[in-house]
Amino acid sequence: MLDQATAGAPRQTGPDDLARDGVVGVTIVWADNNGIPRSRTVPTAQYAAAVERGVGVTPLFAVFDSHDGITFEHAPLGTPSGDIRLMPAGDRPVRLAGQPGFAWVPGRQVAADGSPWPYDQRTVLERQVARAAELGLGFLAGYEIEFHLSHAGDDGDDPRPVYAGPSYGPAKLLAVDAFAAQLLRDLDRNGVPVGQFHGEYGPGQFEFAIAPADPVTAADRQLLARQTVHAAARAHGLRASFAPLVAPGQIGNGWHLHTSVLRAGTNLLSGGDGPGGLTAAGAAYVAGLLRDLPAIVAVTAPSLSSLQRLRPGHWCGAYACWGVENREAALRLVPATPLLGPGHANVELKPSDAAANPYLALAAVIAAGLAGLADGLTLPAPVQEDPASWSSERRASHGVHRLPTSVDEQLAALLGNPRVRSALGEELTGAFRAVRLSDAARAAGRDAAEVIRSYRWLY
Template sequence: MSMLDQATAGAPRTGTDGSGPSDDGVVGVTIVWADNNGIPRSRTVPVDQFGAVSERGVGVTPLFAVFDSHDAITFDHAPLGTPSGDIRLVPVSDRMVRLAGQPGFAWVPGRQVAADGSAWPYDQRGALERQVRRAADLGLDFLAGYEIEFHLSRADGDDDPRPVFDGPSYGPAKMLAVDAFAARLLRDLDRNGVPIGQFQGEYGPGQFEFDIAPADPVTAADRQLLARQTVHAAARAHGLRASFAPLVTLGQVGNGWHLHTSLSRSGTNLLSGGDGPEGMTAEGGAYLAGLLRDLPAIVAVTAPSLSSLQRLRPGYWSGAYTFWGVQNREAALRLVPATPLLGAAHANVELKPSDASANPYLALAAVIAAGLAGVEDGLTPPGPVQEDPGTWTDEQRAERGIHRLPTSVEEQLGALLTNERIRSALGEELTDAFRAVRASDAAWAAGRDAADVVRSFRWLY
């Protein structure tokens, strides 16, 4: 049995002599990771080479850590200041999936390691794995899930995207407009092992959404990357083009990838069943308070692009202010409480300022690190806000300790670089590479108008 067979329990097989692909037609395995812009990058290897690649990886340049959103390489991070060097991309073989929408290929997430096989400080997946281990050491487990919004347009409308439907939101007519695409997408997500809870036509023109069922954080991040690939393949098959960009067209609503998390101890969800605020336990409330305390630095990681900054506007349900609320869709942190109908396990916290330009592993690492620090410090959250602070005066917001989240790259980086908790979670090397990439993006955008910046991010994700 080949390494590929062992990893996927009957997935693509080479011939018995190892000379070529099996009769199922799979010829290559695509190894995927996400860079510091949230952009998936990959290497594809012939299926008969996968066994060797599982052992030694494939070579990639370390400079992927300092690629900016438009593929410029910045040398502003000193440890990666030359074009020299090499690292290895190693597939996480037990996460192998045969792609339902691309029958010639299998898909697998990758881990970046140093040339000698040791840990590579810029490996984003490793940053998340460290936080998951830290939580386990404290006796805590996490679940994470995504609501994924995206825009569908006709494939021939690159310069001026033509949404597939521009009419009443949320209705069956909007779904009917993409009937064949929707059927294929649901089948392909299922076959690719991405369980979802629902799929709907969303608020904006041509906008749709599905939610990925909760899983452990590393699995959730892997599924987020796989879901993108699945959507793009299904769209292509039906003459459509998908955009996950935070903002597709200036002035329209944007695409969020709302991140839902919950934490438990000994199988009990700590966001319900307690006598704290809104039924949270003391540790659940401390988790929420930790997120609130570090929210500006978290959002510098979870919504880091110039397109993100254009999306995060008051009144658009994107979470532009630093407050939490119970089922308040304007809140950056929305508590979804347990109910008698849904049960105690359903309680979770939704982070609304989160989008596709975030590396999913770094986003979850930042969220978990902030929440764990809140638990360790025994924080107590302030009371929830059930109104829209965007309608208040500056004085009213100041009285409640509510502030606008950073509105520029400089403000975001200031929040991140002065936050020792989030910097420590990412690691100093990765944090500074991330800083250099964001600064490179800002330099690229200097002098360009807002519409041009939106266009430049439209098809990156």
């Protein structure tokens, strides 16, 4: 991850400018507890009123499961009564390059009287960022986004990828040349700065990396990026899926989350005597992530499809360990180098995917890292091999264990972790738990392939 980049200026304009440019509606977007974007669109002429008073939505979006089922198992949201307001959270809307009739802005959910609402995911992240600032700390975050492309209308049991030849080569991009050109152009015009784009390992799989930014901006850009991909794919007769697994037996899609922690503008993950150049404070940050990793991953890879993606030997971080440039470690330290400079150092969380709400994912990571710093944690030695190749005895002796493999195990890790649970808040944690149990009940009796397919087009 490079130093913080300045985005190509998004086409941000006021309502009058939008109307003159032919924009007919502004879409206000947030992400639910399944990582699924939800939205309301207001006519451009009504946008100023929406900024002032918001748009009415049901509070039950907090207990929508992945397949739009509404669970009433979280008592505070146990009836269909009530209303909240969805407020535009950005200063100005972004005119969408791939959807010229519409503009886009992130949203924040507030109570009907305008007061804070405990289930608003964006507020959860803002709270952690504010905590860090009080301690003199700042964060940069960036995403690597993987997705699968197939031809529109190819909705069979397992859609055919657009290209199944050698990975990482120019021929793979040539197969989607016009789409790739529009995607890079649209991301730039929408203000999503991209470091690189390539054909990934899996059939029909591609990846791009979003340049780092402050955590809230990074989460906003993640939502805007997926909208941009879907629009570009549609324009070229393609269909994109960010689902953790698109088809049984294939490589999954990760949304690897990179973070770095700074004090007075100095990156704490470089310039020290520890492994990979870690300072003592940087090591404490990584140790905090490692200590709370099962609870973090319950938030960053929460779906049933996520659980199937987290397989040993697939570079997705199935074991709780850290390593320096070890792509099988759940936490991969990317150290600074003389070529890239100290600002490049970051830690990558590999068990992270599109089923994660980006605001909650970053809030969980920051909370765990801040606790590691506060407690002065130390790191064990890095793991530089594939822990799946070790015996169970060797893993145990190094404190390496498999991350949760079931919904029950994930929820036990989350509910039993006071740091991550406190960061989310009791109300939101309760809603999150209810949604996960609803998903599990829906999938009961289905085989693995059916579950994978049921998530394919949700993301």
